[in-house]
Amino acid sequence: MDVRRLETLLLLSRRGSMRAVADETHTTTSAVSQQIAALAREAGIALIEPDGRRVRLTPAGRRLAEHAVTILAALEAARLDLDPSAEPAGTIRVAGFGTAIRRSLMPVLSRLAADHPKVRVRIHEHEPAEALSLIAADDIDLALTYDFNLAPATPDRSVVSQPLWSTEWALGVPATDPVSGDPEHSAAAVFARYRDHDWIVNSRGAADEQVVRTIASMAGFEPLVTHRADSLALLQDLVVAGLGIGLLPADQPTRPGVRLLPLRNPCPILRTSAVVRAGRTGWPPLALLLSLLQTVPARV
Incomplete structure (x- = not known):
């Protein structure tokens, strides 16, 4: 239904005559009558009926006028919600x-x-x-x-x-592991030392596994992915238990028993x-x- 016609119907319900509506909207009674007639055609039911020399809303017209209050209020709320100058809501x-x-x-x-x-x-x-x-x-x-x-x-x-x-990531290995993380060594060189280890990757995303496989390929081997864990805390538990190694954020503290080996050239950055x-x-x-x-x- 046309919004302007709903506004006209609502005004008619409040002002009581087409003349009053025409005066308020700076138009003619004929234009008001045409708006109401067009709205009635859209609604498929009569909205006004004669009342002496004036008109009044039918029961259907009154119900539609009540709906118009809610509809027009919702439209105004939507307009304000989308107005860049309005208070965000x-x-x-x-x-x-x-x-x-x-x-x-x-x-x-x-x-x-x-x-x-x-x-x-x-x-x-x-x-x-x-x-x-x-x-x-x-x-x-x-x-x-x-x-x-x-x-x-x-x-x-x-x-x-x-x-x-963004943050750099490192390789999480058991703290008891004798292999040291030499910053001068490339990521591929660090990975090469663990070619025979089991690897742990994310269970709900493929990004870190792709990183593991990319660096491992630079080191000339295919990593054996044995465990998948969504939780970094669980990944560390698995590392401490000696069940595998995996990538961890370098800027976050690790639990006792986990050591981070820095990775360079390339350095994985999340x-x-x-x-x-x-x-x-x-x-x-x-x-x-x-x-x-x-x-x-x-x-x-």
């Missing part, structure tokens, strides 16, 4: 991996609550592939994802990515991004959150 659906949620999102939530109470955030923990699928299905508004410099994400024109922070659907960055609540995420210090 709305619910942002965010999906991301745990580290990015803790490191990037959590620090800004208190600022959002204090300075922009009309903006709400719903958080879902997902690995990048899962989060990107949710973005594609329009089930979320923002994805916090990662890739590696040695396993870059495939470009996608349907989304816009905003870099957040890169995080805030990803939104193309064309959505102008939505005020999302634009606000994206700008706040940029204020979180980036560390390499």
